[in-house]
Amino acid sequence: MNTTFDRYAGIAFFAIGIAFVVGSRSISTSAYGSNVGANIFPMILGSFLALMSVRLIYESFRKKQAEKKKSNLDYKRFGIIFIAACLYAFFLEDVGFVISTFLFLMIGFQTMQKGKVWVSLLIAACFSYGVYYLFVNVLDGSLPGFPAWLGGE
Template sequence: MNHSFDRYAGIVFGAIGIAFVIGSRGIATSAYGSNVGANIFPLFLGGFLTLLSAKLVYDTFRKQQKQESKEKLDYQRFGIIFAAAVLYALFLEDIGFVISTFLFLLIGFQTMERGRMWVSLLISACFSYGVYYLYVNVLDGSLPGFPAWLF
């Protein structure tokens, strides 16, 4: 772990998070057919990014420099997750939020740690449906549902 790189990355991502929060204030607060406006997601994303960046910067100052070792980068895992993210964005409208999020999480979990398939299936299913239910039914937002050809 390179502490100086982490420190600078934390500062840069903190600035990006603050820019998201400031920029979200200029977006409309309501959207057609939804009680949740387009400004909510960038506002929470910016706040979350700012908090995580502050923790990263704090941790780099708190930990003393230890002997740094070169870690081999895992390009195969990065490629699999990147391809899954691109496919997730491409097929979100076609197969719906729940199915595409479920598949993306399942691929991500299995890429990071092989095995424990039932745990990955359960977490992926609960998270994807839980977020959909929370956003659509509780917050009265709109997300692409299940595809019409499924039913």
């Protein structure tokens, strides 16, 4: 763990989180066909990012680095998850939220920790469908559900 990098990254992500919260206040509070406005997710995600950044900054000041050692960066894992995130954003409308989120989570889980495929399947399936159900049915929002070739919208 490089505490100097963590500290500066925490400050940068805190600024980005605050910018998301401030920027979300200028977005429309209602959307066509949805009781949840377009400003809700950026505001919640910005707040979460800012809070996690405060935690990271706190931990970087709290932890004293006993000995300096060179950290090995894992470019392969970063590349896999970055490409998966780009493909997730690209195919979200075509494939639908549930399937694309499930696939993205599975790739992410298996990239970070190989094995435990059944646990990853269960968590990814429950999370992707649970978020879809919560947002669409409980909050009356709109997300791309399932593709047309699977009997979706």
